[in-house]
Amino acid sequence: MGTTKTKDYSAQELSIAKYAKALSHPARVAILNVLLKRQSCICGAIVDELPLSQSTVSQHLKELKAAGLIKGDIDGVSVCYCIDEKEWTKAKNQLGLLLDRLTLPASKCC
Amino acid sequence: MGTTKTKDYSAQELSIAKYAKALSHPARVAILNVLLKRQSCICGAIVDELPLSQSTVSQHLKELKAAGLIKGDIDGVSVCYCIDEKEWTKAKNQLGLLLDRLTLPASKCC
DNA sequence: CAAATTCATCGTAATTTTACGATTAATATG
DNA sequence: CATATTAATCGTAAAATTACGATGAATTTG
Numbered sequence: 001m002g003t004t005k006t007k008d009y010s011a012q013e014l015s016i017a018k019y020a021k022a023l024s025h026p027a028r029v030a031i032l033n034v035l036l037k038r039q040s041c042i043c044g045a046i047v048d049e050l051p052l053s054q055s056t057v058s059q060h061l062k063e064l065k066a067a068g069l070i071k072g073d074i075d076g077v078s079v080c081y082c083i084d085e086k087e088w089t090k091a092k093n094q095l096g097l098l099l100d101r102l103t104l105p106a107s108k109c110c
Numbered sequence: 111m112g113t114t115k116t117k118d119y120s121a122q123e124l125s126i127a128k129y130a131k132a133l134s135h136p137a138r139v140a141i142l143n144v145l146l147k148r149q150s151c152i153c154g155a156i157v158d159e160l161p162l163s164q165s166t167v168s169q170h171l172k173e174l175k176a177a178g179l180i181k182g183d184i185d186g187v188s189v190c191y192c193i194d195e196k197e198w199t200k201a202k203n204q205l206g207l208l209l210d211r212l213t214l215p216a217s218k219c220c
Numbered sequence: 221c222a223a224a225t226t227c228a229t230c231g232t233a234a235t236t237t238t239a240c241g242a243t244t245a246a247t248a249t250g
Numbered sequence: 251c252a253t254a255t256t257a258a259t260c261g262t263a264a265a266a267t268t269a270c271g272a273t274g275a276a277t278t279t280g
Contacts, residue, residue, distance in 0.1 A: 001232090001233055001234045001235070001267095001268060001269045001270070002233075002234040002235030002236065002267065002268050002269070003234075003235060003236085003268070003269080004135065004136065004137075004235095004236095004267095004268070004269090005161065005162075005268095005269090006136065008161035009136035009137070009139075009140060010140075012139075013136040013139040013140050013143070014136050016133060016136075016139045017133065017134055017135055017136040017138075017139055020130045020131070020132075020133035020134040020139075021130070021131075021134035021135075022130075023126060023127065023130035023134075023205070023208075024127055024130040024131035024133075024134040025114065025127055025131075025237090025238085026114065026116065026119035026123040026124050026126075026127040027114075027119070027238090028127075029119075029122075029123040029126050029127055029130075029208070030119060030120075030123050032208065033122075033123070033208075036208075036211050036212065042256090043256075043257060043258095044255090044256065044257080047257090051115060051118035052115075052238095052239075052240090053239070053240055053241080054240095054256090054257070054258095055239080055240060055241075055242090055257090055258085055259080055260095056238075056239050056240065057257095058257065058258060058259080059237095059238080059239080059258095059259095060238090061257095061258095062258085062259095063237095074246095074257095076246090076247060076248070076256090077246070077247045077248060077255055077256045077257080078247095078255085078256055078257075079256080079257065079258090083212055085212060088209070088212050089212075091209065092209040092210070092212075095133070095205055095209065096206070096209070098133075098139070098142065098143075098146075099198070099201065099202040099205065099206070100202070101146050102146065102193055102195060102198055102199075102202075111237095111238060111239045111240070111262090111263055111264045111265070112236095112237065112238050112239075112263080112264040112265030112266060113238070113239085113264075113265060113266085114237095114238070114239095114266095115238095115239090135267090135268085137268090152226090153226075153227060153228095154225090154226065154227080157227095162268095162269075162270090163269070163270055163271080164226090164227070164228095164270095165227090165228080165229080165230095165269080165270060165271075165272090166268075166269050166270065167227095168227065168228060168229085169228095169229095169267095169268080169269080170268090171227095171228095172228085172229095173267095184227095184276095186226090186276095186277060186278070187224095187225055187226045187227080187276070187277045187278060188225085188226055188227075188277095189226080189227065189228090
């Protein structure tokens with residue numbers, strides 16, 4: 001309990017859930033907003049724009065990285081984060097595929 | 111702790127997070143797959159297609175309903191669920207707006 | 221009306237998530 | 251080399267999530 005039975009779902013379902021989970025917290029959406037807007041994406045700069053502590057932001061960055069949506073390049077003492085375009089596109093396509101599937105005149109039952 | 115500070119985020123960030131959260135579990139994606147595919151969307155039929163107990167499915171349905179993505183019509187003893195087209199479109203647009211924002215030649219920093 | 225069906229809700233347990241301060245490792249700067 | 255700066259990680263606590271069986275409410279059906 002408290003554990004998801006990943007074994008019983010399709011690759012599509014798991015993939016979509018993974019990307020959606022990355023976007024399921026406003027702080028992570030806010031981080032992505034910063035990365036999409038800015039050139040400089042030094043971790044410290046992100047921390048400055050968010051109402052969260054450095055350690056909490058670092059954790060959110062780790063999750064975004066785990067989902068593949070961002071990557072970080074070490075640059076001396078600091079780390080520069082940015083969108084991973086390839087994976088981002090994949091997320092867009094996967095989510096789009098699901099969300100675009102309501103084209104027909106809709107199910108007749110409700 | 112354990113609680114998100116919703117006060118400090120924009121409406122866009124909260125809205126996207128809300129929809130993404132609804133899609134952040136493979137069981138809920140699977141439920142939506144069923145609703146998108148089927149005409150008949152009786153709760154019991156959904157339970158039959160998922161590897162989860164009736165009470166667990168009911169809980170997931172509740173969350174999808176809370177996010178606005180689905181609605182349920184009582185029909186005698188059973189309940190017929192279906193996609194809420196209006197809200198679904200909103201989710202699609204909100205998520206699309208974020209995900210489509212990587213059109214430019216990408217940030218130069220990484 | 222009794223029995224069956226359908227589904228929501230309750231109670232509970234394990235796990236995960238969210239958040240923060242403190243510490244640590246690594247690099248830069250005086 | 252001592253000191254600062256940057257960011258990850260650790261430890262911890264509170265809360266939310268996931269899951270299930272049991273119970274309840276509502277509606278059919280016999």
